[in-house]
Amino acid sequence: MQRYELEAWLGDDHGLTDDQVDEFLVQADESNTRFGSDQDEAREALTAAYRLMGEGADAVVADLYQRRAAARAAELDALAGLQQAAIVLIERGDATESGFARQAGVDRMTVRKWLGK
Numbered sequence: 001m002q003r004y005e006l007e008a009w010l011g012d013d014h015g016l017t018d019d020q021v022d023e024f025l026v027q028a029d030e031s032n033t034r035f036g037s038d039q040d041e042a043r044e045a046l047t048a049a050y051r052l053m054g055e056g057a058d059a060v061v062a063d064l065y066q067r068r069a070a071a072r073a074a075e076l077d078a079l080a081g082l083q084q085a086a087i088v089l090i091e092r093g094d095a096t097e098s099g100f101a102r103q104a105g106v107d108r109m110t111v112r113k114w115l116g117k
Helices: 003-010 018-035 039-054 057-092 097-104 108-114
Strands: none
Touching: 003 018, 018 039, 039 057, 057 097, 057 108, 097 108
8 A cells, every 4th residue: 555545545634643654554554465355354454553543442442342242243133033034934845955045145054953953
């Protein structure tokens, strides 16, 4: 990443000193190397690095922890719903194990486990 690209990403009111921008540029390059083609992860890492420069570390980590906990809870809720849907639809004959697995984005062995097989 070039400095001008980073400054465009930051915007005009970023509040960083020139030294901080230099440090941030190094972190941005490391992020891009670490996450490769996954631009979403690279962007999240870059956002966290930026926040750590301006906010307290405890606040940033607490926020990220809360976001992760909420995402995990949402995943567990969705999996419980998918499990129930698998049980009902497959027992009713409206879906096959393989078909449901494809539709739900899980593997067939997961569906079989949900069915108690």
